[in-house]
Amino acid sequence: MRKLILTFISILYIGCAIAQTKDATEKTGPETVVQKHRLTDSVVERFSVLKSNKGIRQGLYQALYQKNYALASGYYDNNKRAGVWHFFDNRGHLVQNFDYRTNQITYEAPEDSTSNLQYFVDVKLNDSAKTTKPLKVGGRFFGYLPYLNLFKLPPDLMNLNPNVSFGAVELLISPLGRLASFKVHVYSGSFKKTFNMSIDVPDPADKIFVPATVNGEGVSCRVLIKCAFRNDGGLEFY
Numbered sequence: 357m358r359k360l361i362l363t364f365i366s367i368l369y370i371g372c373a374i375a376q377t378k379d380a381t382e383k384t385g386p387e388t389v390v391q392k393h394r395l396t397d398s399v400v401e402r403f404s405v406l407k408s409n410k411g412i413r414q415g416l417y418q419a420l421y422q423k424n425y426a427l428a429s430g431y432y433d434n435n436k437r438a439g440v441w442h443f444f445d446n447r448g449h450l451v452q453n454f455d456y457r458t459n460q461i462t463y464e465a466p467e468d469s470t471s472n473l474q475y476f477v478d479v480k481l482n483d484s485a486k487t488t489k490p491l492k493v494g495g496r497f498f499g500y501l502p503y504l505n506l507f508k509l510p511p512d513l514m515n516l517n518p519n520v521s522f523g524a525v526e527l528l529i530s531p532l533g534r535l536a537s538f539k540v541h542v543y544s545g546s547f548k549k550t551f552n553m554s555i556d557v558p559d560p561a562d563k564i565f566v567p568a569t570v571n572g573e574g575v576s577c578r579v580l581i582k583c584a585f586r587n588d589g590g591l592e593f594y
Contacts, residue, residue, distance in 0.1 A: 388415050396502060397586055398422050403432065411435075421446045421499060427498040430456075443495035446593065452495035461491055461566065471496060471577035472583075472593050477568055478576040490529045490577050497593065500581055502562045503527065506553060507540045509589030516544040516585070523591050525581040531574035533567035540591070 388404040395401055400423070404415035413432035421427050425448040430441030440462070443452040453463040454546040467473070467489070473496055475489045490498035501523050511518070521544035528537035557563060568577035583591040 375584060379460060386414060395419065396505065396590065396592055397588075398592065399427060399501065407538070421497075424448075428494065443498050445495070445497045451497065452491075452493075452499075454493050460492070464491060464495075469495065472581055473500075474580040474582075475568065476578040476580070479570055480485075481570065486571050488569045490533070490568045490579060493561065493564075500525070502557065502559060503538065504581070504583060504591040504593070506557065507551065507591055509542070509585060513542065513549070513576040514589055516542075516547075518585060520545045521585060522594060523583040523585060525579075525583060525591065527579040527581075529577050529579065530563045531567055531576055533565045535565070536576070540578070 367565070387407045389407050389410070390402060390404055391410070391478055393401050393403075399418070399419055399421055401419045403413050403417040406412045406414050411485050412435045414434065415431060417428065417437075418426055419428040425446060426442075426444055427446070428441065428443050431438050436457045439455055440455050442450060443454070445451050449465065449466040450463070452461060454460070455462050459523055477487065479559060481487065494500070507523070507525070521542070524541040524543070526537070526539040526541060527535060530536045535555050537555070538555050540551045540553060542549045542551070555563065567574040569575060582592045582594040
């Protein structure tokens with residue numbers, strides 16, 4: 357009889373332990389591990405993934421510029437961005453907040469003459485025209501990194517003089533806010549060459565913008581991004 361009672365108590369203890377472990381797991385969430393990935397020579401992303409499935413991001417995400425400045429900060433929930441994300445420029449200034457619960461940009465910082473981005477609408481403007489520029493989720497630095505990362509100088513141009521050479525990414529955004537054209541211009545002294553890039557970019561989200569407008573109507577707009585060349589022939593913000 358005593359043996360039966362002890363067995364029953366043991367079963368109760370094990371059951372309570374399992375329940376407590378389950379409660380603790382539910383409170384703290386699934387177990388994760390931190391991974392790092394280099395986006396460019398100067399940008400490293402740091403994020404958490406499920407320990408049981410390292411292909412699923414779960415928890416805090418940060419992209420850091422030169423290990424000092426955050427370019428992006430937010431959370432993943434089951435491999436999807438969740439809640440409000442914050443995006444910064446390479447000097448640590450907040451440039452955009454995006455709320456993934458409502459899929460809306462809730463803050464966009466004013467842009468001044470120091471910006472590397474220029475905008476050209478494909479319509480004639482008069483003095484009374486009210487215009488808005490196209491917006492990219494991720495802001496004016498982190499949001500445009502994917503396009504820069506898709507290009508590298510071909511081997512026959514790797515010997516360009518870095519003192520007189522620079523690149524320019526040109527994106528054409530349609531009146532509906534879709535990527536319509538993607539080019540990279542290479543300049544070196546009097547030399548110029550244009551590369552037509554595929555608009556079938558790896559991440560479908562990089563095809564989508566908030567379109568430019570003139571007097572409230574969507575219009576085509578070209579975004580020009582001045583870039584420098586890295587030693588490996590890749591592009592980085594000028």
